[in-house]
Amino acid sequence: xxxxxxxxxxxxxxxxxxxxxxxxxxxxxxxxxxxxxxxxxxxxxxxxxxxxxxxxxxxxxxxxxxxxxxxxxxxxxxxxxxxxxxxxxxxxxxxxxxxxxxxxxxxxxxxxxxxxxxxxxxxxxxxxxxxxxxxxxxxxxxxxxxxxxxxxxxxxxxxxxxxxxxxxxxxxxxxxxxxxxxxxxxxxxxxxxxxxxxxxxxxxxxxxxxxxxxxxxxxxxxxxxxxxxxxxxxxxxxxxxxxxxxxxxxxxxxxxxxxxxxxxxxxxxxxxxxxxxxxxxxxxxxxxxxxxxxxxxxxxxxxxxxxxxxxxxxxxxxxxxxxxxxxxxxxxxxxxxxxxxxxxxxxxxxxxxxxxxxxxxxxxxxxxxxxxxxxxxxxxxxxx
Amino acid sequence: xxxxxxxxxxxxxxxxxxxxxxxxxxxxxxxxxxxxxxxxxxxxxxxxxxxxxxxxxxxxxxxxxxxxxxxxxxxxxxxxxxxxxxxxxxxxxxxxxxxxxxxxxxxxxxxxxxxxxxxxxxxxxxxxxxxxxxxxxxxxxxxxxxxxxxxxxxxxxxxxxxxxxxxxxxxxxxxxxxxxxxxxxxxxxxxxxxxxxxxxxxxxxxxxxxxxxxxxxxxxxxxxxxxxxxxxxxxxxxxxxxxxxxxxxxxxxxxxxxxxxxxxxxxxxxxxxxxxxxxxxxxxxxxxxxxxxxxxxxxxxxxxxxxxxxxxxxxxxxxxxxxxxxxxxxxxxxxxxxxxxxxxxxxxxxxxxxxxxxxxxxxxx
Numbered sequence: 171x172x173x174x175x176x177x178x179x180x181x182x183x184x185x186x187x188x189x190x191x192x193x194x195x196x197x198x199x200x201x202x203x204x205x206x207x208x209x210x211x212x213x214x215x216x217x218x219x220x221x222x223x224x225x226x227x228x229x230x231x232x233x234x235x236x237x238x239x240x241x242x243x244x245x246x247x248x249x250x251x252x253x254x255x256x257x258x259x260x261x262x263x264x265x266x267x268x269x270x271x272x273x274x275x276x277x278x279x280x281x282x283x284x285x286x287x288x289x290x291x292x293x294x295x296x297x298x299x300x301x302x303x304x305x306x307x308x309x310x311x312x313x314x315x316x317x318x319x320x321x322x323x324x325x326x327x328x329x330x331x332x333x334x335x336x337x338x339x340x341x342x343x344x345x346x347x348x349x350x351x352x353x354x355x356x357x358x359x360x361x362x363x364x365x366x367x368x369x370x371x372x373x374x375x376x377x378x379x380x381x382x383x384x385x386x387x388x389x390x391x392x393x394x395x396x397x398x399x400x401x402x403x404x405x406x407x408x409x410x411x412x413x414x415x416x417x418x419x420x421x422x423x424x425x426x427x428x429x430x431x432x433x434x435x436x437x438x439x440x441x442x443x444x445x446x447x448x449x450x451x452x453x454x455x456x457x458x459x460x461x462x463x464x465x466x467x468x469x470x471x472x473x474x475x476x477x478x479x480x481x482x483x484x485x486x487x488x489x490x491x492x493x494x495x496x497x498x499x500x501x502x503x504x505x506x507x508x509x510x511x512x513x514x515x516x517x518x519x520x521x522x523x524x525x526x527x528x529x530x531x532x533x534x535x536x537x538x539x540x541x542x543x544x545x546x547x548x549x550x551x552x553x554x
Numbered sequence: 555x556x557x558x559x560x561x562x563x564x565x566x567x568x569x570x571x572x573x574x575x576x577x578x579x580x581x582x583x584x585x586x587x588x589x590x591x592x593x594x595x596x597x598x599x600x601x602x603x604x605x606x607x608x609x610x611x612x613x614x615x616x617x618x619x620x621x622x623x624x625x626x627x628x629x630x631x632x633x634x635x636x637x638x639x640x641x642x643x644x645x646x647x648x649x650x651x652x653x654x655x656x657x658x659x660x661x662x663x664x665x666x667x668x669x670x671x672x673x674x675x676x677x678x679x680x681x682x683x684x685x686x687x688x689x690x691x692x693x694x695x696x697x698x699x700x701x702x703x704x705x706x707x708x709x710x711x712x713x714x715x716x717x718x719x720x721x722x723x724x725x726x727x728x729x730x731x732x733x734x735x736x737x738x739x740x741x742x743x744x745x746x747x748x749x750x751x752x753x754x755x756x757x758x759x760x761x762x763x764x765x766x767x768x769x770x771x772x773x774x775x776x777x778x779x780x781x782x783x784x785x786x787x788x789x790x791x792x793x794x795x796x797x798x799x800x801x802x803x804x805x806x807x808x809x810x811x812x813x814x815x816x817x818x819x820x821x822x823x824x825x826x827x828x829x830x831x832x833x834x835x836x837x838x839x840x841x842x843x844x845x846x847x848x849x850x851x852x853x854x855x856x857x858x859x860x861x862x863x864x865x866x867x868x869x870x871x872x873x874x875x876x877x878x879x880x881x882x883x884x885x886x887x888x889x890x891x892x893x894x895x896x897x898x899x900x901x902x903x904x905x906x907x908x909x910x911x912x913x914x915x916x917x918x919x
Contacts, residue, residue: 175669175678176673178668182665183658183660186660390654390655391654391657393650393655394648394656395673397648398674399643553611554648554650
């Protein structure tokens with residue numbers, strides 16, 4: 171009875187503050203919409219490409235056929251038009267001198283940013299396809315743009331897939347980069363989906379921390395509440411439950427929002443939702459911890475920002491925890507995203523089942539923050 | 555709810571004996587003792603820093619027992635033991651000075667009441683029933699019960715806050731400065747509501763305030779200064795301790811000056827004089843009835859022109875001022891005496907030192 175009335179009160183307070191309520195539910199959606207619209211296409215960039223073919227060099231020996239037609243077919247894929255690539259030119263090289271000339275010319279085009287990438291088809295390219303042996307393509311890219319490198323790596327899958335489809339090729343075609351085994355398929359919204367494992371939990375943890383970080387510190391009648399028989403544990407529990415209820419709605423909203431923008435999940439959607447809810451629980455727990463630790467709303471807001479930045483930095487995206495000394499690793503693993511992001515990666519890209527050990531680790535971490543919040547609230551001087 | 559028949563019983567609800575409160579080196583409360591009986595309204599008066607809030611904090615289990623000594627019983631339970639805290643807190647009510655510390659402004663009066671009532675284990679329906687009764691006594695209009703509190707006036711908020719304090723029919727209701735920040739008219743309204751609630755429900759009330767008008771509704775008043783209890787009795791009894799049982803002459807004097815006040819003070823039967831306005835003084839005389847006429851003759855003799863004169867009985871405000879003044883004078887005297895003793899000692903020591911030097915010099919020679 172006590173607890174349900176306190177929860178009703180907490181929910182009533184949140185509901186009564188219309189402006190905060192609107193922000194609470196609109197900000198995640200606004201963030202997703204902005205993110206989705208700005209990164210909405212298959213890739214963030216459109217690349218200009220040129221193709222040099224050494225397949226035209228006459229060959230003898232190992233290969234019985236020298237049809238020399240698949241290189242042109244490959245170039246044709248570019249000429250017909252692709253989602254990610256524009257076509258600058260095709261340079262068939264019947265001898266070594268022609269290749270050297272084409273190579274130098276394309277390097278210059280790359281340097282002057284007329285093209286973003288040029289591909290080199292090797293000798294025996296067509297023969298290997300005919301003989302159904304493993305083939306490869308090399309490409310040269312402007313290494314000064316690190317974002318372009320990874321974007322081109324991703325985008326390269328598109329012409330290769332189209333080419334393989336057109337010639338009904340079944341064997342592997344190696345690009346001289348590691349073959350992207352667990353990538354987001356080119357027909358999915360790649361950039362947005364590559365970013366989701368970081369952005370979704372960040373949005374959830376940010377909004378849920380924001381939800382609960384003022385719940386104790388802004389509760390002005392709280393000292394009065396303490397002069398009633400209600401134990402402090404009930405007070406903090408009611409705040410936790412009320413915030414968790416709101417969090418479930420927020421996390422669900424974010425989940426649906428991202429799905430509408432083309433969320434790619436190889437594994438179980440339900441398990442992904444479970445992880446996102448786990449992140450939400452962690453956000454609420456850290457928010458409560460912030461709220462119990464601070465004495466003014468300003469302090470709470472400042473600590474919220476600081477912790478949010480630390481959580482982001484220690485998410486495992488910017489710094490690989492395994493590269494850090496053991497003591498630093500312990501600190502990194504005290505923050506929830508270092509557990510949540512690998513879980514999300516495994517479910518979305520690799521289609522792995524939920525790693526329950528790690529998941530419960532995340533929940534236990536949240537429980538630790540809640541426990542700390544409770545202990546601090548117990549010893550906090552609260553008087554009328 | 556308890557009814558009026560319980561009022562004025564001899565049952566002691568709050569018993570404080572030799573209470574001392576210290577925080578580290580600071581000794582805040584010094585040997586305070588008083589008793590509150592069931593159904594009484596007790597006013598604890600004092601200027602800021604007197605220690606009123608500290609006493610309430612001890613009684614409401616907000617100060618750790620390591621910080622205080624003495625015998626304290628609230629509804630027969632001592633706040634010294636932590637296991638008693640929940641029981642004590644379930645038997646007392648508290649109305650803080652500021653409504654924002656007691657009310658969720660974004661919620662309605664009824665939701666506020668239900669929330670606090672649930673803290674005492676009351677069911678929603680029961681809480682609503684008691685709330686309706688309290689709101690009726692406190693004249694809180696029914697159409698405001700479900701509106702957000704922020705839409706209510708200051709006076710209405712104050713009354714809702716009082717209703718919250720009383721929702722669980724406490725044995726004692728503690729009110730912290732109930733009239734602070736309220737305009738003069740509403741101040742009397744609030745005091746009247748307190749009396750009304752006390753009469754209708756028989757609730758014992760413990761009011762801490764520096765608003766001396768609150769004494770009008772108090773059965774007993776306690777005056778506190780710098781942590782010491784200077785007086786504790788009914789306002790009437792306290793006033794009776796003044797010269798001539800509180801009878802005074804209020805004079806309006808033409809061109810009143812400080813010299814004139816000194817001349818009046820020199821009159822042999824003048825016990826006390828207080829300036830209460832630009833040209834008004836209140837004078838307490840020894841054996842008032844007998845000496846009043848002689849006193850007027852004395853004034854005429856001294857060329858002090860009386861514009862008007864009335865006789866009256868001192869009120870609690872005057873008693874409070876006189877008591878505090880006396881206390882201050884006494885403290886000043888004590889300080890002076892201490893200073894004198896110190897100076898004498900220092901001088902004595904200096905003379906002794908001089909004598910010793912002279913004796914040493916003489917011995918050397």
